[in-house]
Amino acid sequence: MTLSQTQPQSLEFDCETGNYHTFCPISCVAWLYQKIEDSFFLVIGTKTCGYFLQNAMGVMIFAEPRYAMAELEEGDISAQLNDYNELKRLCEQIKRDRNPSVIVWIGTCTTEIIKMDLEGLAPKLEAEIGIPIVVARANGLDYAFTQGEDTVLAAMAQRCPSKVETEQEKEERNAIQKLLSFGRQKEEIATEVSEYVDHPPLVLFGSLPDPVVTQLTLELKKQGIQVSGWLPAKRYTELPVIEEGYYVCGVNPFLSRTATTLMRRRKCKLIGAPFPIGPDGTRAWVEKICSVFGIEPKGLEEREQQIWASLEDYIQILRGKSVFFMGDNLLEISLARFLIRCGMTCPEVGIPYMDKRYQAAELAMLEQTCHEMGVPLPKIIEKPDNYNQIQRIYELQPDLVITGMAHANPLEARGINTKWSVEFTFAQIHGFANARDILELATRPLRRNQNLNELGWEKLVKEEARI
Amino acid sequence: MKLAYWMYAGPAHIGTLRIASSFKNVHAIMHAPLGDDYFNVMRSMLERERDFTPVTASIVDRNVLARGSQEKVVDNIVRKDHEEHPDLIVLTPTCTSSILQEDLQNFVERAQLEAQSDVLLADVNHYRVNELQAADRTLQQIVQFYIEKARKKGDLATEKTETPSVNIIGISTLGFHHNHDRTELTRLMADLGITVNAIIPDGASVHELKNLPRAWFNLVPYRELGRMTADYLTQEFGMPCVDIAPMGVVETARCIRAMQKILNDQGATVDYESFIHDQTLYVSQATWFSRSIDCQNLTGKKAVVFGDNTHAAALTKILAREMGIHVVLAGTYCKYDADWFREQVSEYCDSVLISDDNAEIGDAIARLEPAAIFGTQMERHVGKRLDIPCGVIAAPIHIQNFPIGYKPFMGYEGTNQIADLVYNSFTLGMEDHLLEIFGGHDTKEVITKTMTADSDLAWSKDGLEELNRIPGFVRGKVKRNTEKFARERGIGQITAEVLYAAKEAVGA
Numbered sequence: 001m002t003l004s005q006t007q008p009q010s011l012e013f014d015c016e017t018g019n020y021h022t023f024c025p026i027s028c029v030a031w032l033y034q035k036i037e038d039s040f041f042l043v044i045g046t047k048t049c050g051y052f053l054q055n056a057m058g059v060m061i062f063a064e065p066r067y068a069m070a071e072l073e074e075g076d077i078s079a080q081l082n083d084y085n086e087l088k089r090l091c092e093q094i095k096r097d098r099n100p101s102v103i104v105w106i107g108t109c110t111t112e113i114i115k116m117d118l119e120g121l122a123p124k125l126e127a128e129i130g131i132p133i134v135v136a137r138a139n140g141l142d143y144a145f146t147q148g149e150d151t152v153l154a155a156m157a158q159r160c161p162s163k164v165e166t167e168q169e170k171e172e173r174n175a176i177q178k179l180l181s182f183g184r185q186k187e188e189i190a191t192e193v194s195e196y197v198d199h200p201p202l203v204l205f206g207s208l209p210d211p212v213v214t215q216l217t218l219e220l221k222k223q224g225i226q227v228s229g230w231l232p233a234k235r236y237t238e239l240p241v242i243e244e245g246y247y248v249c250g251v252n253p254f255l256s257r258t259a260t261t262l263m264r265r266r267k268c269k270l271i272g273a274p275f276p277i278g279p280d281g282t283r284a285w286v287e288k289i290c291s292v293f294g295i296e297p298k299g300l301e302e303r304e305q306q307i308w309a310s311l312e313d314y315i316q317i318l319r320g321k322s323v324f325f326m327g328d329n330l331l332e333i334s335l336a337r338f339l340i341r342c343g344m345t346c347p348e349v350g351i352p353y354m355d356k357r358y359q360a361a362e363l364a365m366l367e368q369t370c371h372e373m374g375v376p377l378p379k380i381i382e383k384p385d386n387y388n389q390i391q392r393i394y395e396l397q398p399d400l401v402i403t404g405m406a407h408a409n410p411l412e413a414r415g416i417n418t419k420w421s422v423e424f425t426f427a428q429i430h431g432f433a434n435a436r437d438i439l440e441l442a443t444r445p446l447r448r449n450q451n452l453n454e455l456g457w458e459k460l461v462k463e464e465a466r467i
Numbered sequence: 468m469k470l471a472y473w474m475y476a477g478p479a480h481i482g483t484l485r486i487a488s489s490f491k492n493v494h495a496i497m498h499a500p501l502g503d504d505y506f507n508v509m510r511s512m513l514e515r516e517r518d519f520t521p522v523t524a525s526i527v528d529r530n531v532l533a534r535g536s537q538e539k540v541v542d543n544i545v546r547k548d549h550e551e552h553p554d555l556i557v558l559t560p561t562c563t564s565s566i567l568q569e570d571l572q573n574f575v576e577r578a579q580l581e582a583q584s585d586v587l588l589a590d591v592n593h594y595r596v597n598e599l600q601a602a603d604r605t606l607q608q609i610v611q612f613y614i615e616k617a618r619k620k621g622d623l624a625t626e627k628t629e630t631p632s633v634n635i636i637g638i639s640t641l642g643f644h645h646n647h648d649r650t651e652l653t654r655l656m657a658d659l660g661i662t663v664n665a666i667i668p669d670g671a672s673v674h675e676l677k678n679l680p681r682a683w684f685n686l687v688p689y690r691e692l693g694r695m696t697a698d699y700l701t702q703e704f705g706m707p708c709v710d711i712a713p714m715g716v717v718e719t720a721r722c723i724r725a726m727q728k729i730l731n732d733q734g735a736t737v738d739y740e741s742f743i744h745d746q747t748l749y750v751s752q753a754t755w756f757s758r759s760i761d762c763q764n765l766t767g768k769k770a771v772v773f774g775d776n777t778h779a780a781a782l783t784k785i786l787a788r789e790m791g792i793h794v795v796l797a798g799t800y801c802k803y804d805a806d807w808f809r810e811q812v813s814e815y816c817d818s819v820l821i822s823d824d825n826a827e828i829g830d831a832i833a834r835l836e837p838a839a840i841f842g843t844q845m846e847r848h849v850g851k852r853l854d855i856p857c858g859v860i861a862a863p864i865h866i867q868n869f870p871i872g873y874k875p876f877m878g879y880e881g882t883n884q885i886a887d888l889v890y891n892s893f894t895l896g897m898e899d900h901l902l903e904i905f906g907g908h909d910t911k912e913v914i915t916k917t918m919t920a921d922s923d924l925a926w927s928k929d930g931l932e933e934l935n936r937i938p939g940f941v942r943g944k945v946k947r948n949t950e951k952f953a954r955e956r957g958i959g960q961i962t963a964e965v966l967y968a969a970k971e972a973v974g975a
Contacts, residue, residue, distance in 0.1 A: 018526055019543075024502030044468075046562040046593065047478040052505045054473055054863075071469040074594040077566055086468040093470060109500045109563050113532065140500030141528055387523070387550060406507035406520065413517035461517050 011367055011377050013354065018383035021406045022328035022352055023056060023422065024049070025138040025148030026106050029067045030057045031426070032152055035207045038235045040100035041067040042090065044118070045108030066098060072110055083116055084125065091129055100131065102236040104152060107137035132236070134159060144352035146254040146329050146425060149207055153258040156232055157205070157266060160242040197224035199293040203240050203268070205231040205258050206251035208430060215431045216251065216276060223290050223297055231258070242266045249289055251276060251430060254330035256358035272358070274365040277331070278338030279307035279435045284365055307432050311342075314439035317446050319343035321399035324392075327351045327384050328404050329425050333359055335402070336378060337366040338435075339442065345375045347396055350384035400445065415458035417445040473825045473845055475775075475800035475863060480561045481506060482601030483589040484522055486609065487557045489639040489668035493609075494521045494553040494584075496543055498536070498564040498571060501526055513869050514640060523547060527563050536569055544578035544586060554673045555585045555609070562593040585673075587612060599691040599775070600803060602639065606668055607695035610676055614703065617677035625680045625704065631730045631737070632662040634682040634700075637693030638669040643778065643862045644876050645669065651875035652688060655713070659723065659739060661730075667696075680704045684729045686722075688712050688877060690776040691801065707732075713877050714781035715885065716753050716789055719746075746879045753882035756890070757789050765893055766791045771832050773798040773820070773842040774861025778876070780811040782841050782860050785885060787815035792889075795835050796820055798828060825849075839892040844868070858892040924950050926961045933963040945970070 026049055029041040043049055050069040057065075070090050075081040091103055107118050122133040136155045138148035204216070204227055217227045229240020242248075244267040250259055253275050262268040273288035274281050283304045290297045308315075323339050325332045327350025336349045356363065370377045381389075386407065393401055393416065401411055401418045408418040423441055428434045449458075480497060484506045487495035497503060507520040525536070525543040544556055558575055575588045590608055591601040617623040633656060638649045649669060656663050664682035665675050685700055687693040687710040697708040707729045713722035720743045727739045747754050756762055770792050772783045779799050786792040797812045798820030799805065805821040813819060820831060829849045832840060840850045840857040844865050850857035859868055860876075875881040926934070937945050945966075952969035953961050 018501070018528070019523060020501075021504055021507060022502060024500075024505070026502075047474060047597075048480070048503060048562045048593075050471055050474050051477045051481065052502070055505065055509060065472070067472075069469075069471045071471045073469060076468055077594065081468070090468055090470050109527070110566065113563065113566050140502040141532060144501055390519075404508065406504065406511050409511045409515060410517060410519045 011363060011380055013380050013382065015382045016385040016388060018385070020327065020350070020352070020384045020386045020389075021404045023145040023404075024052050024140045025143040025145055025151065026053065026108060027056055027145060028138060028148030028152060029053070029104075029106060032104075032149060032207060032232070033066045035209075036102070036232050036234070036236055038101035038237065039066060039104055040094050040098055040102070041104045041106060042070050042094065043067065043106040043108065044070040044072065044087075044111050044116070045106075046072050046110050049108050049110075066100065068094070077110070077114055079114075084121055087121060088125055088128065091125060091131070091133070095129055095131055100236075102132045102134055104134045104136060104155075106148075106152075107135065107139060109139045109141050112137065112139050112141055132159065144328065144330070146252070146331070147257075147353065149252075150255050150257045153205060153207070153231060153255060154261040156239065157242070157258055157261045160229075160231065160239045160266070162243055162266075163241065195224065196221070196226040197293065197295055199225060199295070200245065200247055201228040201243070202226070202247045202249065202271075202289070202293075203229045203231060203242055203262075204249055204251055205262065206255055207232055208251060209428055210234065212428050212430050212434065215433055219276075219282070219286060219431060220289065222299070223286060223295055225289060225293060225295065242268060245269070247271055247292065249273060249285075250358070251285075252331070253334055253359055253362060256355040259358050272361045274337070274362045275334045276430050277334040278341065278438065279304045279311075279432050280341050280369070281334055281338060281362075281365070282430070282432050282435075284361075288361065303432060307435055311435060311439055314436070314443050315342050317443045318439070321345075321446070322347060322396070323400045323402060323442075324389075324396065324398040325349045325351070326386065326389050326401065326403040326407065326421070327381065328421050331421075331424055331429075332402075333362050333366055333380070335424060335438070337362065337369050338438065340366070340369050340373055340375060340378075342439070343373070344400075346378040347376075347398065348381060348389070348392065349378045350381045350389060352383065354380060354382045400442065402442075413460045415460075417449055419445050471824075475823050475825075475843065475845070477598035477863075478562060479591045479593045479596050479598060479601035480559050480589075482596075482598040482603070483557065483559045483591055483605045485598070485602050485639050485641050486605040486668050487555075487559070487589075488521055489670070490555070490609070491670060491672045492521075492553050493555045493557060493673060494523070494547055494551055495557045495559050496540075496547060497522065497524045497559045497561055498540060498569075499524050499527060499559075499561040500563055501528070503561055503563070510640060513864075513866050515869070515871075521551070521553065522559075527567070532567075535567075536574070540569075540571070540574040541578045541581075544574070545581045548578075548582035548584050553584050555587060556582065557605070557609075558586065558588045560589065560591065560593065565593040585612070585616075597803075599801065602692050603695045606636070606639075606693060607699050609673065610667070610679065610696050611699055613673050613676035614679070622677060623680065624678045627683055627733075628662060628664060628681050630662055631660065631733075631735050632664040632682045633726075634664050634679055634685045635666045636685050636687050636696050637689045637691075638666055639692060640669065641862075642689070642692070643775075643860075643864055643868065644870075644874060647870075647873055647875035648688065648877040648881070650873070651878035651880050652686070652713070654880075655723075655878045659726070659742065660737070661726070680706065682706065683733055683735075684709060684726070686710075686726070688777075690780070690804065690807065712777050712781050714777070714881060715785040716747055716751055716879075716882050718781060718784060719878060719882065751879040751882040753789065753886045756886045757791070761890065762790055765890075767793050768839070768893060769793050769795045769835065769837040771796045771798075771835060771837045771840050771842070771846075772816070772860070773800075773828055773840070773846055775799060776801045776804055776808050776811075778861040779841075780808055781876075782885070783812045783815050786841070786889065790889065793817075795837055796831055798822065798831075839889075841889070841892070856892045858888045860888075924953055924961055925959065927963075929963040930961045930966055933966050 026043050033041050105118050118135045122135045126133045134155045136152040138151045233239055246268045248262045248268040249271040259270050263270050271292050274284040276282040276285040283300050287297050322345045332349050332351045336346045402421050403418055405420055408420050411418045427437050429438045484495050487493050504524045507522055510516050510520045525540045571588050575586045579586045589605050638645045685697045685708045687697045700706045709725045711722040711725055713719040723739050727737055730737050770786055772779050776799050783794050783797040787794050794816040796818050797816040799808045800823040809819050825845050832849050840846050841860045843861050843863050847857040874884050949966050949969040
């Protein structure tokens with residue numbers, strides 16, 4: 001594509017049939033049980049759910065995970081068995097075997113269809129067995145893949161304490177602060193607090209690996225911004241205090257329900273920023289938070305430039321190439337924006353669900369990035385149709401397709417470079433320091449195939465007779 | 468409700484999809500919510516399939532919940548018919564559609580009016596059958612459908628082939644080493660002078676199904692998949708069936724003798740005895756292996772076997788009968804077919820375990836402390852935890868159980884592969900044990916990760932002794948820390964004292 005082509009002035013949105021491949025949202029237990037160390041996730045569903053989880057999570061299954069299926073049998077479906085008694089029996093067993101601080105019930109398609117009143121049963125059972133029970137309806141009828149985390153965090157947001165009783169408890173909850181002080185003396189921390197600018201409390205939401213939490217928290221600390229808490233925390237018992245008037249900001253693009261819950265139910269103020277994915281996104285994210293608190297950001301531009309300079313070897317591989325997102329995990333807009341900034345073109349961004357309000361700043365940044373880089377705006381396809389997309393991929397012959405595992409091998413066999421989209425969900429991609437990891441992923445198929453292509457074996461299927 | 472961490476057999480629709488996607492040009496449409504098409508990932512990943520898996524979903528979402536599927540399923544069937552021109556579309560119910568109780572049969576009939584392809588509703592109930600039973604049933608259903616269709620059209624081929632021929636029934640996608648068994652069985656048939664009339668469902672076209680009655684008999688190599696089809700063909704056409712899995716030297720011979728009898732009953736004059744003799748003694752190395760000194764060392768060693776009916780039964784017999792290994796426990800997760808399993812293995816093992824609860828199996832293994840386990844991927848992990856070697860012999864399996872090299876479990880080459888698997892599991896176990904007793908291959912080298920000595924520091928005898936007492940997995944780290952400590956302080960010789968001083972210095 002050349003610059004002389006006429007460019008549309010604003011993003012174009014379309015919605016297809018929703019016949020696309022993605023992970024079931026219950027897969028969120030895979031990373032959430034690891035993140036929230038004292039939790040136990042009970043997925044109330046059928047063999048289908050269990051089969052998906054055990055296959056999708058692979059080796060994690062064998063590491064005595066803190067998750068299990070409450071497998072529904074025919075008697076449960078036809079209500080010959082009493083839901084409450086059955087769940088009580090199972091939860092008591094979990095309490096006995098694992099003694100978690102919270103049990104998260106994941107409602108599935110089946111509990112929706114038979115209308116099992118999990119939200120109603122939970123408080124009763126909670127009182128009886130003495131363990132908090134959080135209910136999240138992460139089912140395939142309503143949600144896709146990463147949205148599962150959104151439903152869990154939205155439910156957790158309701159459980160965040162609203163006031164701290166004593167000073168001592170406050171200290172216990174302040175896990176992040178402790179994490180950053182690395183065992184220094186108390187007085188030292190006290191003096192350090194003054195390094196922060198005086199601003200209203202800020203709570204960040206989104207589950208990230210602990211090293212990334214540390215990195216982003218430190219990034220804000222450089223600007224004098226103190227992170228009062230993080231939803232979720234390392235332990236359920238460390239959920240952050242959220243009071244009316246607190247500021248909240250999301251770190252992932254799929255957290256719109258959590259954002260809504262924090263705004264409406266907990267009366268927080270949402271900072272709508274692009275997401276800290278890529279050095280451009282991270283800078284914009286920090287700047288937006290700074291601007292809300294009236295802080296003049298320091299040294300961000302240089303920092304971003306440094307990161308870009310260090311990425312040059314990878315960017316050389318990507319520059320001028322095209323990328324096609326089939327769409328399955330809602331990170332697509334942010335990744336597309338970053339890759340366009342890296343010099344790629346992007347004809348299509350598929351996405352399961354597009355919350356234009358929650359992602360407003362990210363969408364604006366995507367648009368701006370396209371204008372600045374002089375490339376056409378991508379078409380954003382909500383609820384894509386994989387069959388149609390594959391026809392478009394054949395036509396466009398993009399240099400890279402970011403897609404699910406169901407299509408990756410067949411596309412590779414047809415000479416089209418692919419990157420498995422799920423890896424972006426599990427890799428560390430947030431903040432300045434992890435931009436390299438995104439590009440490591442994005443360039444891997446290109447680097448690998450560069451070597452192999454010299455052998456002249458790009459197409460490994462016999463030419464199909466196209467009817 | 469059942470608390471479950473792991474399951475052995477998948478849900479029913481997986482079985483149906485395995486059959487549908489094994490056939491050529493058959494498309495399956497699942498009536499399922501978003502995310503239930505995980506089958507495509509498994510096929511694409513595990514089998515490293517080059518083609519798109521011919522399975523799509525007719526998505527059940529909120530709207531469907533509120534108003535029913537209405538035109539959606541019919542539209543999706545008709546659309547797929549236009550796009551892909553399959554011979555057959557199989558509408559596949561899931562757990563979700565089981566409870567929605569929509570009239571899927573009606574959708575099939577309506578879609579059939581518009582679609583060029585045949586349309587079938589898989590007759591499986593999620594809450595009654597598992598993956599294996601569903602696969603068995605779906606294969607029978609498809610075969611019956613095309614036999615009846617041919618009969619109606621009058622082009623059913625019932626005349627037997629001139630020379631002896633066979634249908635091999637039950638080879639399917641995502642089956643444990645099925646593709647290698649397929650090749651081995653085809654070779655075996657060629658060696659026996661038996662023409663392969665058809666192999667179903669793997670790679671078969673539905674148009675071939677009308678020729679099934681032409682074969683002299685059916686061979687069902689796997690207990691779990693194909694028996695219903697073979698029974699149906701026996702009922703309709705009086706076709707005899709051999710359902711002995713040719714796995715292991717003795718069972719392969721038994722299978723060949725059963726085929727010989729069936730062929731001779733139908734007027735052929737075949738005598739396979741000399742073939743069996745030659746193969747057993749000279750082609751398969753397993754018989755000689757059993758006699759060799761190596762195998763002598765395995766005598767009386769304890770083993771636990773667990774898996775599906777076919778593989779667990781066959782392995783139990785091989786271990787006990789052909790290698791003199793003491794099978795303390797043989798088990799299967801095919802609860803629905805438990806009687807058959809008991810009958811097959813009871814004389815070859817101390818006890819039989821019928822269960823699909825992984826914890827029960829893990830506990831049994833821990834209690835019995837066998838020298839080796841032969842089981843599924845799950846038993847492999849139990850073995851890892853308990854430090855017992857494990858050979859994987861049955862599904863559920865991982866990508867490493869879809870080897871690209873030739874590794875059949877059936878026929879005479881299969882006996883070689885199994886002998887290797889068994890022997891390697893045990894020797895590794897023995898080696899491990901010896902290492903434990905003598906504290907390593909070479910106590911001087913075992914403390915470093917590299918093969919050559921890279922240290923400029925001398926370790927005194929007592930220092931080394933102390934070091935060797937430290938558990939293996941942290942030994943390297945302790946060694947490095949100690950040497951660093953010694954270097955920093957200019958200590959030339961590392962004694963036990965230095966080692967402990969270093970330990971204190973790092974506060975460990």
